[in-house]
Amino acid sequence: MPSQRVSQQSKSQRAVSPVSGHAGQAAAGPVPAIKEVQAVAFYDATGRIHHMHHVVVFEGGKSHNADSAVRDAKEKAELMGRDVSKLKVLHVPHLEHPHAMHRVDAKKKVLVELEPAKSSSATTRKR
């Protein structure tokens, strides 16, 4: 499913990004190519994602279908002490921007990219 980039905050509210992009990857030597990247989002009625699970499959690695990806995502969330049983689930078979943060457009059932944003309550340190 195509994801859609939206700007959630004004420029002045954005946090400083310490690197040229929000994410990246690097490799040295004969690393297998990445075959697929899937995502499973556990979100509430507002579309806020509480837990996001990615599956990165290298050549020769175990592939997942939607059921096994969701099942695996739930297992991992539980291992992390997260209760996702009451949350809605969105499975994205081909994640376009795996390094981005997302929310879910609950009506369209698609991921929407987010920009890094400071909390509105963020303050300077009181002396």
Next chain:
Amino acid sequence: MARLARADEISSEAREISYAAHKVLNGRDLNPASTTHWFSHSARAPPLPSLDFACFPEYLQIPVFPPSVFAVRHKESVMTILSEWNQWFMAWAPSDGYSASTSYEFPPSAVFAKVSCTFFMEYDSDDVSMFSPGIVSIRRRKPDNSDETVAEGNAPSVWDPNMTSITVGIYIYKCQAQLFTNLEFWG
């Protein structure tokens, strides 16, 4: 007798040891300027009779050897790094907690995996912030060809000679932080 050494002393000493080891093992000197060869090593490195984590004070046993001369013993065989894969991504949680996990699936491999935090910025300096990266679990191939999942309890590093999957995770609260994942493939 161990003594506290300056960082530049350690670096210099490590370089000298590395070059000496390379000369012993490969019969030639390393050009100090050609450090780009660190990853173009051979998996057929001979045994290291006396160089395993040697020569450093106990509190400074940092594996700073170039991988071309850095090897470990596993079940009486010597292994070196064949390749390395890194990924990093930024996460943020302005007000509520957020967690994420990533599972990497690959063919059975000897993998040394590490995660670390490479950026952290709290959003609300008057409240608590938290960023907790770790390895959630691994899956490994057993001798009978079956797989088993092993919970790792948020460990920062894991080694397994027959790993087929690893899951790293973060929990983040009122801050922005960057997770760095490092997968070393040994052979």
